[in-house]
Amino acid sequence: NAGVTQTPKFRILKIGQSMTLQCTQDMNHNYMYWYRQDPGMGLKLIYYSVGAGITDKGEVPNGYNVSRSTTEDFPLRLELAAPSQTSVYFCASSYGQGLTYEQYFGPGTRLTVT
Amino acid sequence: AQTVTQSQPEMSVQEAETVTLSCTYDTSESDYYLFWYKQPPSRQMILVIRQEAYKQQNATENRFSVNFQKAAKSFSLKISDSQLGDAAMYFCAYRSGDGTASKLTFGTGTRLQVTL
Numbered sequence: 001n002a003g004v005t006q007t008p009k010f011r012i013l014k015i016g017q018s019m020t021l022q023c024t025q026d027m028n029h030n031y032m033y034w035y036r037q038d039p040g041m042g043l044k045l046i047y048y049s050v051g052a053g054i055t056d057k058g059e060v061p062n063g064y065n066v067s068r069s070t071t072e073d074f075p076l077r078l079e080l081a082a083p084s085q086t087s088v089y090f091c092a093s094s095y096g097q098g099l100t101y102e103q104y105f106g107p108g109t110r111l112t113v114t
Numbered sequence: 115a116q117t118v119t120q121s122q123p124e125m126s127v128q129e130a131e132t133v134t135l136s137c138t139y140d141t142s143e144s145d146y147y148l149f150w151y152k153q154p155p156s157r158q159m160i161l162v163i164r165q166e167a168y169k170q171q172n173a174t175e176n177r178f179s180v181n182f183q184k185a186a187k188s189f190s191l192k193i194s195d196s197q198l199g200d201a202a203m204y205f206c207a208y209r210s211g212d213g214t215a216s217k218l219t220f221g222t223g224t225r226l227q228v229t230l
Contacts, residue, residue: 042205042220058217105159
């Protein structure tokens with residue numbers, strides 16, 4: 001199993017451009033999450049999904065959109081990129097909510113907006 | 115809202131010695147989970163250890179153990195017999211046990227250096 005994969009690994013965007021960060025998991029997990037990690041900080045939740053067709057906002061959703069058309073995929077869309085969105089983005093997934101259902105993280109995407 | 119505080123931005127330990135990383139949290143909930151994650155330079159987030167709030171017994175995973183003080187809302191991580199491979203950022207994280215999606219709230223992290 002590949003686990004959680006993210007593409008691209010690195011990206012530089014100009015202000016105002018748009019892009020989609022891809023996230024795929026092959027573990028048949030119901031729950032998927034997008035976090036961002038700013039320099040010297042912990043991860044903050046952007047959006048999450050409890051199953052295909054269901055998404056909800058996290059702590060810092062402004063400037064982002066998500067969709068969940070399949071169990072495997074959970075893309076994150078940035079519209080009108082801003083320098084404040086320069087960060088490392090992590091996708092994660094888990095099977096359920098109990099303690100034993102740990103979150104598995106992808107390797108992250110480093111995004112720079114200039 | 116829950117908050118997680120890690121007051122030690124950096125710590126250093128000699129190889130084979132023991133180090134303790136601090137974490138405090140604030141919550142009004144009685145049912146929750148606590149975690150320590152390790153983030154090496156590769157950026158990969160790796161779960162180190164987990165603790166259920168209703169369990170009084172401290173969790174242990176090989177060289178890693180926690181000191182969970184529920185009344186004090188403290189959740190420290192002890193690394194024994196430190197190894198060079200333990201050098202990384204360590205994040206404390208909180209998750210509510212209220213049945214909502216398993217959203218994690220992270221602290222700001224502690225960078226651990228391991229010296230020879």
